[in-house]
Amino acid sequence: VQLQASGGGSVQAGDSLRLSCVVSGGTFSSYSIGWFRQAPGKDREFVAAIKWSDLSRTYTDSVKGRFTISRNNAKNTVYLQMNNLSPEDTAVYYCGAGRPITTRMMLSPAYDYWGQGTLVTVSS
Numbered sequence: 001v002q003l004q005a006s007g008g009g010s011v012q013a014g015d016s017l018r019l020s021c022v023v024s025g026g027t028f029s030s031y032s033i034g035w036f037r038q039a040p041g042k043d044r045e046f047v048a049a050i051k052w053s054d055l056s057r058t059y060t061d062s063v064k065g066r067f068t069i070s071r072n073n074a075k076n077t078v079y080l081q082m083n084n085l086s087p088e089d090t091a092v093y094y095c096g097a098g099r100p101i102t103t104r105m106m107l108s109p110a111y112d113y114w115g116q117g118t119l120v121t122v123s124s
Contacts, residue, residue, distance in 0.1 A: 001026035003115030005095045010121040011085055019080040021095030021115060028076040032100060035069065035080045036108055037091035037120075044094070046106040048080060058105050062088070085122045092117040 007019040021033060034049035048059045048069040057069050068081040078095060096111030104110040 001031075001097055001113040003095050003097055003113055005093065005115040005118040007080075008093060008118030008120045010123065013086055013122055013124050015085055015122070016081070016083045017085065017120060019082065019093055019095075019118060019120075021078045021080075023076045023078070023097055023113075026097070026113075029073045030099070031097040031113075032105065032111075033069075033071065033078040034096045034098075034100075034105065034108075034111055035078075035093060036096060037089075037093045038117075039091040042091075044108055046108070047093070049105045050078060051102070051105065052099065056102075060106070082120070085120070087122050087124050090120060090122050092119050 002024050004022045032052045035047040036044050037047050038044040050057050050069045066084045071078045094117045095115045097113040098111035100110030
């Protein structure tokens, strides 16, 4: 299974970006997909996830109301729509695929496959 993340860039505070994660080599519809991010000098942290079975979504508190995760099974793609970006959102964003149980959706070790990351830089 391979994941390809894209859509990052340099934007101003308040702007929007949409990240994409294309999954190949597996049965896309059977994987939950999570977005994580890692800022310089910090640990990787959970951002959002969408479960394969019921399409339920989970967000970290800091992005609720600003970010939206969605998936298009016909295109083997998961999107992360990010609105009202702030400098604190600056990080490399990674997508992961796996079948974590609900209580582990926010834990990076629960995902089996990872993309290469896409850089998001937000300036004030």
